[in-house]
Amino acid sequence: MSKSSIKNIGVLCSGGDSPGMNCAIRAVVRTAIGEGLGVYGIQKGYEGLLENNIRELNVSSVGNILQHGGTILQTSRSKEFRTPEGRKKAADILKKRQIDALIVIGGDGSFNGAMALHQEHGIVVVGIPGTIDNDISGTDYTIGFDTAVQNAVEAVDKIRDTANSHARTFIVEVMGRKSPAIALKVGICTGAENVVLPTATIDYQKIAGDIDRGIKRGKTSSIIIAAEGEEAGIGYTIQKNLKDQFHLDAHVCILGHIQRGGNPTPTDRLIASQMGHSAVKAITSGQNASATVYVNGKVSLAPLADCLRKKNEFDVSEVELLTSLSI
Amino acid sequence: MSKSSIKNIGVLCSGGDSPGMNCAIRAVVRTAIGEGLGVYGIQKGYEGLLENNIRELNVSSVGNILQHGGTILQTSRSKEFRTPEGRKKAADILKKRQIDALIVIGGDGSFNGAMALHQEHGIVVVGIPGTIDNDISGTDYTIGFDTAVQNAVEAVDKIRDTANSHARTFIVEVMGRKSPAIALKVGICTGAENVVLPTATIDYQKIAGDIDRGIKRGKTSSIIIAAEGEEAGIGYTIQKNLKDQFHLDAHVCILGHIQRGGNPTPTDRLIASQMGHSAVKAITSGQNASATVYVNGKVSLAPLADCLRKKNEFDVSEVELLTSLSI
Amino acid sequence: MSKSSIKNIGVLCSGGDSPGMNCAIRAVVRTAIGEGLGVYGIQKGYEGLLENNIRELNVSSVGNILQHGGTILQTSRSKEFRTPEGRKKAADILKKRQIDALIVIGGDGSFNGAMALHQEHGIVVVGIPGTIDNDISGTDYTIGFDTAVQNAVEAVDKIRDTANSHARTFIVEVMGRKSPAIALKVGICTGAENVVLPTATIDYQKIAGDIDRGIKRGKTSSIIIAAEGEEAGIGYTIQKNLKDQFHLDAHVCILGHIQRGGNPTPTDRLIASQMGHSAVKAITSGQNASATVYVNGKVSLAPLADCLRKKNEFDVSEVELLTSLSI
Amino acid sequence: MSKSSIKNIGVLCSGGDSPGMNCAIRAVVRTAIGEGLGVYGIQKGYEGLLENNIRELNVSSVGNILQHGGTILQTSRSKEFRTPEGRKKAADILKKRQIDALIVIGGDGSFNGAMALHQEHGIVVVGIPGTIDNDISGTDYTIGFDTAVQNAVEAVDKIRDTANSHARTFIVEVMGRKSPAIALKVGICTGAENVVLPTATIDYQKIAGDIDRGIKRGKTSSIIIAAEGEEAGIGYTIQKNLKDQFHLDAHVCILGHIQRGGNPTPTDRLIASQMGHSAVKAITSGQNASATVYVNGKVSLAPLADCLRKKNEFDVSEVELLTSLSI
Known part of the structure; x- marks a missing residue:
């Protein structure tokens, strides 16, 4: 889908909630509106998408939310969306609503769902890493950590x-x-x-x-x-x-x-705001399946394909630091 | 023991720790010094008393502690002190140190120990109710709640x-x-x-x-x-x-x-400070076995005998309030 | 006005905002609905009343507000309401809306306004003391302190x-x-x-x-x-x-x-909830011009006339306590 | 001075205090002791150094401090140290105490002082950037920000x-x-x-x-x-x-x-701990005039000469982000 043809985007949260999701939603909504796009909030993740639980958001819909934990869009885990039939149904709902692009805030599981939706039905997708676990490949940071x-x-x-x-x-x-x-x-x-x-x-x-x-x-x-x-x-x-x-x-x-x-920390608010903003810019600049990532201390874009795995490595020097300082 | 003969007082915490105990300790120490008394901190409750784990405290010993949770005197539960032999040993240690009066910050169990020490060995005792459970008879409030x-x-x-x-x-x-x-x-x-x-x-x-x-x-x-x-x-x-x-x-x-x-709230700091102050005044004014209590919104003194039971009643109107407001 | 004839009540905040006002509003609304009354929120204090800025509130209107500072009804100071003409206009608006009783959350100035409205136009009024300054006569506590x-x-x-x-x-x-x-x-x-x-x-x-x-x-x-x-x-x-x-x-x-x-403390939440609940009960039990007060550690009702002055006394023993403990 | 000849190091804070300084001090002390070095705390910055206000620190000296704001070593600004005579006196005091290396936690002014001490008197110095202003050249982060x-x-x-x-x-x-x-x-x-x-x-x-x-x-x-x-x-x-x-x-x-x-945030605790650890390692690995810096999301070492200026630039895209999100 070419850049110019996108008129409306959808945004949803998926998986466990994490503090800062509201900041990302706010940034998505206001950047999208600033770019002349329509923006739709999908309630309760993929589950809500399948239930057509969707409403248009305006500038005021996201006022006074950035300081609060949780997510105004609510979130869930969906079994149905994991099936090809479920994703077909979801794509049809999006198309009927003329929502051409979808921003998914969540973890690696949510990203895998988005990728399948993209590959099977051509929906433009962007992933924003949101999980307190900080365990998504391809990014040093996930919102909420x-x-x-x-x-x-x-x-x-x-x-x-x-x-x-x-x-x-x-x-x-x-x-x-x-x-x-x-x-x-x-x-x-x-x-x-x-x-x-x-x-x-x-x-x-x-x-x-x-x-x-x-x-x-x-x-x-x-x-x-x-x-x-x-x-x-x-x-x-x-x-x-x-x-x-x-x-x-x-x-x-x-x-x-x-x-x-709880109220998100400044770091979560900042990175979530940057990622939400960046996700919309990815769409308007013609990206197809990307993710906002945090690498070398900065928010940037990466292929969504890089962010589909769980990452459980750790820096052994940090364990040594802990040990040497707690003597 | 007559009022004028008291020269040194001891202070200890007993049972579970509760935030605000440090405020009470500070108030005891500084009021005692202001009254011309020597004041001794007994570490780790009755257990520490039996181990002669005692040190003199001065004005600076309690500087910058009122904002911190826990207790600088530490606390514990002692089996030995529950026996007459244990209390005899404790009384002997106090007498040898010329500590004539003991302020005990703790719950109903700690108060019963103090009362026995008073009755069996004539030690002047004052109880300061300190437990997060707010379950001591004779007082509407206990420090830490x-x-x-x-x-x-x-x-x-x-x-x-x-x-x-x-x-x-x-x-x-x-x-x-x-x-x-x-x-x-x-x-x-x-x-x-x-x-x-x-x-x-x-x-x-x-x-x-x-x-x-x-x-x-x-x-x-x-x-x-x-x-x-x-x-x-x-x-x-x-x-x-x-x-x-x-x-x-x-x-x-x-x-x-x-x-x-965690840092005690202002209410815990205030009431603990008032109680610590009041406990020393009880001693200098010749009280024998008393407790500082909070009744009708104010700190006052009561017989220690009134505060020896657990109190688990509640006001049924509060349950009704909760129910009527959470519809 | 007899007890049974009251069908609708209004609630407003007036003067400076104070944390806990939302808890009082929630308690007023839910207690009123539980009592079978209609309840109307008046936005921006007496100013909003004069502008007919009024909407009916239901059980959900006050969901998830008790943990937040400020007031969802907003507040203000009104010059016009201080004139007899202003109060006449306010009373007419209330009567036209069939709002027979008004609950005012605010300070002594707000209470004086309520009293005048009562005396001049027979509106049933109840004052809930809400100011961080804790300076209203007749009560030991005001919400927000x-x-x-x-x-x-x-x-x-x-x-x-x-x-x-x-x-x-x-x-x-x-x-x-x-x-x-x-x-x-x-x-x-x-x-x-x-x-x-x-x-x-x-x-x-x-x-x-x-x-x-x-x-x-x-x-x-x-x-x-x-x-x-x-x-x-x-x-x-x-x-x-x-x-x-x-x-x-x-x-x-x-x-x-x-x-x-900031989020109100538990004490502000509790007392505000009790006062809001109590204010509605005052109306349904036929009180005419009362205030919810906190005396001897408990919420009760008093004549509004007792609460119309500023109270700036303090307990000199508290200054002595401060001095004796900060040596 | 060769690596092997260093036996004792000193550590001080200088300029405005910043939360996290205690974490850096703790890390310096415990890493130094782990490396077999003696470590001396210099009270009140360069002022205290000139007053020989120095004491040896051990493992317990820095117990339970990492969660507290401010600095146990206190800090100050010194006029005398800005003169060559002042620095000569300081160097003499350090040499008499056999303190061969000095870790300075502070801002660009403090670093300039350290650099002069190094250049004029051969003292091994390491700078740890500590100021809430985040305004030191050569590093993306300063402790306390x-x-x-x-x-x-x-x-x-x-x-x-x-x-x-x-x-x-x-x-x-x-x-x-x-x-x-x-x-x-x-x-x-x-x-x-x-x-x-x-x-x-x-x-x-x-x-x-x-x-x-x-x-x-x-x-x-x-x-x-x-x-x-x-x-x-x-x-x-x-x-x-x-x-x-x-x-x-x-x-x-x-x-x-x-x-x-206030209590330092986790990020300040982590970076300060890493920097304190790294500063000692810089000394034991033979560095002469270095600074711990935070670049590309990681703590590393840089020449102290890179960190002597104030940095007041900002990323204009952040202003644009703020503007586009607060519509």
């Missing part, structure tokens, strides 16, 4: 007060599924004594040794940050093993959904 | 973002053991659709009906606040029952120890 | 970081006009070395002496809390006098409007 | 509540002296209607036109972010001109020192 880390760090700072007051060990489980990103940054930023990453085998001997060494050098508490991995609850496993193997008592806190919400 | 509620409310505000974005039901479990105080105030202050109190039988029919009604009238989410009761984990029970009996999906968040920490 | 104090205390905590790092004196000017309430509570809660109240003559000799004494005993900083008084800017006067008379350097921070905004 | 922006954004979010409630225009003056960095990021992140940068001529016609257009399209408030420039107070000038030239009323808020303090 900074706020999630901020929420978790504030929580651990509070837990540290109690840990110090009782001379206790705490295991704090943070979100991120198989991504180590939240756990690692939270660990460094809270001075955690240990961090347990999702892909690693847990070295209980080392953890127990560190706790013991900490007590001997006069530390009043120990904090272990654990990435949740495939399923929440790993904190309890660690607790049991420390107790069974080393007679060490530890308390468990699973931070859970408090990490996802 | 306001901060705990604030922490929980901020957390639920964040969870509401995600709940709205996904059109979900969340069960948020708050602290307070058998006390309904935190759950009830948090429920009203977050516009929770339901609150489950520790003493009540859970009416699943009503909860399910409320969720259903909320969806029908267009609500984008439901939040149920559950008091932890005897043991953390009730949230999972509620989740299972809603699923099994009504096929309702709900997410669980156990807020846990993030409720205990 | 706790949040304003919280905002100011958080700000001073931050300023203390810099003050300590540079060994500086800071003068922090807080809101409250001629009311000493914010300044006094903030002073105690931040461990301020001095507090300057609006009605007192400023004793520069004492302030300079305190700073000097603090430095000698090893304090790393001094903070003076100044109530703004009639007009913002007193901080600069204090700064100049300390410099001119004692060669003391001090930095000035005027906290300004950051004190008014 | 993220927290300052976060503090300012939270404040403007609160002011927005009042602005909306009263349909007002607010001028919010932020820190940064001649650097546009804080103003620009805060402007984008708060959806400000205008931003006034320190180097630009103020286009009152445009500002007034924007406010007018906003009112016409239904906006409930306008916020103008103004960079303080050479001296605080520009907000009042803007207010006067809008009033005199366009009869527009606007309120002024000068955020002031609340921007400098």
Whole structure:
């Protein structure tokens, strides 16, 4: 589809919500209107698209939303859209509404859906990486990560007060599924004594040794940050093993959904605004299947194909930094 | 012991830590010094007393602590002190140090220990109610409650973002053991659709009906606040029952120890400061076994004997208020 | 007007906005609907009433507002309403709309307007005290005070970081006009070395002496809390006098409007909810000119006539507490 | 001086304090000890160095400081150190203490001092950029910037509540002296209607036109972010001109020192930790006059000579982004 023929764009959020999505929506809407495009908000992700849950957005629709967490468009996961029939139906709905391009804010799963929609039905698509897990290939940053880390760090700072007051060990489980990103940054930023990453085998001997060494050098508490991995609850496993193997008592806190919400941090607001703006510019400049990415400290465009995988690597030097600073 | 003969006082925290304890310690220390008394900080509660873990505090010892959660004196629970032999040993240590009066910041258990120490060994004691649970008889307020509620409310505000974005039901479990105080105030202050109190039988029919009604009238989410009761984990029970009996999906968040920490709110700072000040004045004015209490909106003194029980009542009109406002 | 004849009520905010007003509005609307009444939101205070800026509110109109500062009804100050002609016009508009009772959320000025409307035109009125200044006669609390104090205390905590790092004196000017309430509570809660109240003559000799004494005993900083008084800017006067008379350097921070905004604290949410609920109950129980007040730690009803004056007294024991704890 | 001969290093903060300095100090101390070096904390910057205000730091000296704003080493500006005689004296003190290398956390002025000390007396120096203004050449980031922006954004979010409630225009003056960095990021992140940068001529016609257009399209408030420039107070000038030239009323808020303090954000904690670690590694690897910088999204080392100038440029595309999103 040539650049000039696009008249209307749609925007939706898909997968887990993340703080900053509203900033991206606001930037999409206002940039689109500034470019003379019509812009349609699709409620509840691909699910809502299939239900024709769509309304036109204007400049005021996105007023006073950039400071709030969550997403005014709501989000969901859709089974039907994962089928070719579902995507055919979605494409028909978009075409009937004369929506020629779709901006999808979400994770790698949402991007794969967008790519299929593009390949099978020629819809112009742009992906904006939005997930607190920071685990999408091709970008150093995904919207919501900074706020999630901020929420978790504030929580651990509070837990540290109690840990110090009782001379206790705490295991704090943070979100991120198989991504180590939240756990690692939270660990460094809270001075955690240990961090347990999702892909690693847990070295209980080392953890127990560190706790013991900490007590001997006069530390009043120990904090272990654990990435949740495939399923929440790993904190309890660690607790049991420390107790069974080393007679060490530890308390468990699973931070859970408090990490996802709240007012987005300035960094999330800025990057989300830049990405939303950039996504519309990608469409008006004739890109077909692209994604906004954050590379080398800047927002730019990349082929959507580069951003379809999960990314769970981490920089081992960051683990060393954590270890060398929490002595 | 006559008023004039008291030269030194001790101060300790006992039981769970609560934000604002540092404000009370600061007030005790500086008021005592202003009154010409020596003041000794006993580390780690009755346990530390039995270990003679005591140091003299001066004006600077408590500088820049009032804004921080936890307690610089640390706290603990002691088994030994619950025995007559333990208390005899504690009294001997105090007498040897010429500490004639003891200020105990803690809950009803800590107060019972103080009362026994007074009755068996003639130590002048004053109790300052410090627990986030707000469950001590004889006082409308205990230090830490306001901060705990604030922490929980901020957390639920964040969870509401995600709940709205996904059109979900969340069960948020708050602290307070058998006390309904935190759950009830948090429920009203977050516009929770339901609150489950520790003493009540859970009416699943009503909860399910409320969720259903909320969806029908267009609500984008439901939040149920559950008091932890005897043991953390009730949230999972509620989740299972809603699923099994009504096929309702709900997410669980156990807020846990993030409720205990963090900078104390102004209300906790003020009341703790007034109570710490008042506790020293009680000693210098010749009181024997008293407690600082908050009644009718003001800090005053009461017999310690009035404050030895747990208080788990609640005002049913507050439940009605919550219900009538969350329609 | 008899109890049974009231079918519709109006609600407006007047004067300066204060955090928690939204909670009161929500409580008014939902309680009224629960009582079978129609409820109308009047936008922009008496000004909006005179412009017939009125819309019916339903249960959803006040969804998801209790956690936000400001007021969805907006507020203003009106000159026209202060004239008998203005109030006649307002009463006519209300009557034409069949709004028989009016709930006014605001300060003493707003209450005087409500009282005149009642006396001159028989409109049933209820006042809900809403101002951050906590300066209305007849009630110990006004909605917004706790949040304003919280905002100011958080700000001073931050300023203390810099003050300590540079060994500086800071003068922090807080809101409250001629009311000493914010300044006094903030002073105690931040461990301020001095507090300057609006009605007192400023004793520069004492302030300079305190700073000097603090430095000698090893304090790393001094903070003076100044109530703004009639007009913002007193901080600069204090700064100049300390410099001119004692060669003391001090930095000035005027906290300004950051004190008014932000998510209301739990205490503001609770009391505002109770007051909004209680105001509607006052109407349905046949009260004519009443106000919701907070006395002895509880929300109750009082004659509106008791709440028409400004209250600028303070408890001198609180100043003594501040002084004795900041040694 | 060859790599192997360095046995002790000193660390100081200089110029204005910035949140995250404590993280850098902690990282310097613990990395140095891990490398087998002695490490000395110099209190109060170059001033304290000249006063021999130096103490050895150990692992525990920097425990529980990373979450707090300000700097435990305190900071200052020194006139004497700007003279060759002052630097000679400083070098002598360092040599007498066998401190062979000095890590300076501060801004461009502090770096110039370090460079002179290196050139004149052969002291090994490393600069760590620490200033909220983000205005040092050679690095994209300086410690404290993220927290300052976060503090300012939270404040403007609160002011927005009042602005909306009263349909007002607010001028919010932020820190940064001649650097546009804080103003620009805060402007984008708060959806400000205008931003006034320190180097630009103020286009009152445009500002007034924007406010007018906003009112016409239904906006409930306008916020103008103004960079303080050479001296605080520009907000009042803007207010006067809008009033005199366009009869527009606007309120002024000068955020002031609340921007400098408070718990550092995760980003400041992380980058400061990495920089502190990296600075010690620079010394042990034989660098002579280097600085830790943040370029392309990563911490690395650069010649100190690259970081001696103030940097006040800004990306004009960010102004365009702000303008296009605040329509």
